[in-house]
Amino acid sequence: MKIVIIGSGYVGLVAGACFAETGNEVVCVDNNEAKIERLRKGIMPIYEPGLDVLVKTNLAAGRLSFTQDLSEAVRDADAAFIAVGTPPRATDGHADMKYVYAVARSLAEKATGDLVVVNKSTVPVGTGDEVERILRAAGRDIRFSVVSNPEFLREGVAINDFMRPDRIVIGSEDEWAREIISRIYDAGAFEGVPILQTSRRSAELLKYAANAFLAMKITFINEIADLCEAVGGDVRDVAHGIGLDSRIGEKFLNAGPGYGGSCFPKDTLAISKTARDYRVQLRTVETVIQVNEHRKRAMALRVVDACNGNVRGKTIAVLGLAFKADTDDMRDSPAIPVIQALQDFGAIVRAYDPEAMDNARAILGNVEYVNDPYDVANGADAVVVLTEWSAFRDLNLQKLRSRVRLPLLVDLRNIYDEEAVTEAGFEYWCIGRKNTGAPILSQSLAAE
Template sequence: MKVTMIGSGYVGLVSGACFADFGHDVTCVDKDERKIEALKAGKIPIFEPGLDNLVSSNVAAGRLAFTTDVKAGVAGADAVFIAVGTPSRRGDGHADLSYVYAAAAEIAQAITGFTVIVDKSTVPVGTGDEVERIMREANPNAEFAVVSNPEFLREGAAIDDFKRPDRIVIGGDDPRAMAVMREVYRPLHINKSPIVEMDRRGAELTKYAANAFLAVKITFINEIADLCEKVGANVQDVARGIGLDNRIGSKFLHAGPGYG
């Protein structure tokens, strides 16, 4: 399948390289000319173990390409992933969705034939609805469907997380779009990675719910660490004692710096 990544940052580049390694024809698009030229020259702008080899091998195989041209990158794609930044705004802390919405407007003018538009960026609930509205307004004749497919990658283990995920969350209600997404992730499904399908807003909220729950575990064990210091207990013993309970689990029960 032909897959396009809008945004060649951490999520876009890792996801694009992994999709190419699955055998898809992937184009990563970014407006930063220096970043694209560096990638074409084999220079990776971020540090992620194994990413340089993954990128170089798939570029050599002709499955991975880089461009600044949105129109050329999107034309003919089966699925276009929006993986641009959504930084917190100064003052109110809300997610800045201007990059997502700008990408949506450009994509609408570039797609040819039925295309699945995939929100990969971390976005507030309801963003998919607004992306759809913007695209309809920008190009009333465009044939597309918007789905949500949140990422759950850990820095330093992103490639392994992508290729061996706990689950793949896909949110949408268009049968054609869901069929395309199943095909995009078919190599993972063959390897028994569960695909969890739901509506679009449910998928958007799943990302925030997961982040919030992990933040709770980190904050909780740090509070327990403070308590251990006061009563003379070893927090690692306590963490192991509660982590072996299947209802709790041992992950993210390591006292240390707070989440961020």
């Protein structure tokens, strides 16, 4: 089938490459000329493991192409997937739908035949209704039908998540549209995957509800980690024990500095705002947002406490800037408020990340960026782990110890074994484990 993907960002590019891999003819459309030219050469605008190979393979096979010309792309297409950004509005935090609606207006004008329009972007409840209104208001003698087909991709493993999903959600009341989308997913790669047919509004809400629940799970284990420290427990054992319960599951139970990225922060805020518009208050979600935002900056206090309450003039070596491993995404990364707080307290920050430093430079100023994880520790008064890259797990801790001025390692991701760290000569501070430091809050931070 012929598919048009409008928006060649994270979701659109992954979806386009994967749909092409399953045998569809895919045209990815973007209004950024420079990005399109790079993509035609197989140069990726984002870091996602395996994506470059998948794009190049399908470009060579002729199943995948890139263009700025929506009119040509949509000619004879069976479906057009909207995969543009829905960032929070600066004024009120609601999802900004201007890009989605602009695409809808363009499709209404340029479609040449019957077309299923699919919202792949994460959108508030009722967006499909508005997109449908825009399409029909154009008065074209064309059959349009709008479907919600939310994505559930985790950065770093997005290709596997797309090709081997837990479920495929098709939200529509139109049997013709459901048939078209079902045929697109009717490939060997998706054999055995549950397909959930829902109303369009249920599908729109489902994506937000899923992300809000996962964000709540992360925030819960972070607070349990604090309790573990207070009572002398080990959050790793607690998380493992509750994760073995099939009703709970083991994923998203790693204690750390809080969630970030392109989805959870904006989606929890968006579902909370939507609920208020319908006179419903999601108190658990609102609390999750508040606790998570406070936790990120509060993690800087762990470093301050580890440095005997004072980091002024001290060099802090930061390992990891991206919000999670295997991505270069800096959006709402916990590293941002942690580093900014350390700078507020007078620290000198030096940082290394395998993929995210170019993006970090645009956000974090007065940071010395280095290209080697050992060099980052040269003369440092503390080493702080902020992202759980596997490369950091494999570091030679004795070599790292030889570079620092003071042997202090603050592990905010719990990636190291305490015995190995102490054998290398470090004092070890971590999360949610016995004798790992002072309380999270101090008077100076609580007063801010």
